[in-house]
Amino acid sequence: MTRAVAITGTRSTAHRDLASYAELFADYLGPFVDPNVSFYLGGATGIDSLALLWLAGNASSQITIVVPGTVQQQPAEAQQAITRSRNRITEIVELRADQLDAPAFHARNRWMVDHSHMVIGFPLAGPQGTSGTWQTINYGAEQGKPHLIVPV
Incomplete structure (x- = not known):
């Protein structure tokens, strides 16, 4: 049986170096890396x-990318990560929202949680806020799904 894990996290990552993120992913995503696990x-x-780049280089797991509109509408950095990892991506789901606004991102996050068995969240360190990361973690919790919170 394939298990599915939704990964959510902050877009603000400049406060740590890449080695720090690689270590976090090895510690907190690594235990779930398995050919029978799918990551969203x-x-x-x-x-x-x-996380996409780390999984593509360190895991044999299935990887699904979910975007609210299309990949071409994603920021350049995200498009580059997808292109670099394309040979490891199992599926790209484009939800084709008319507008890339908060409701579209929330719909994307709910889609990932609805298709997953658990959520791993990497929010900014500090008190729980109203960010998309926290909304995704909380939505998973409301659905009764296990969740792992790794502040960054």
Whole structure:
């Protein structure tokens, strides 16, 4: 049986170096890396792109990218991560929202959680806020899905 994990996280990642993120992913995504695990990522900048690149280079797991509109509408950094990892991406889901606004991103996040068995979130360190990362983590919790929170 294939298990599915949604990954969500902050777009603000400049406060750490790449080695720090690689270590975090090895510690907190590594235990889930398995050919029978599928990862869902949002295809945005920040944690989405960094986790995609780490998984593509370190895992044999299935990888699905979910975007609210199309890949061409994603920021350049995210498009580059997707292009670099294309040979490792199992599927790209383009939800084709008419407008890339908060409701479209929330719909993307709910789609990932609805298709997953658990959520791993990498929010900015500090108090819980109203960011998309926290909304995704909380939506997973409301659905009764296990969630792992790794502040960055």
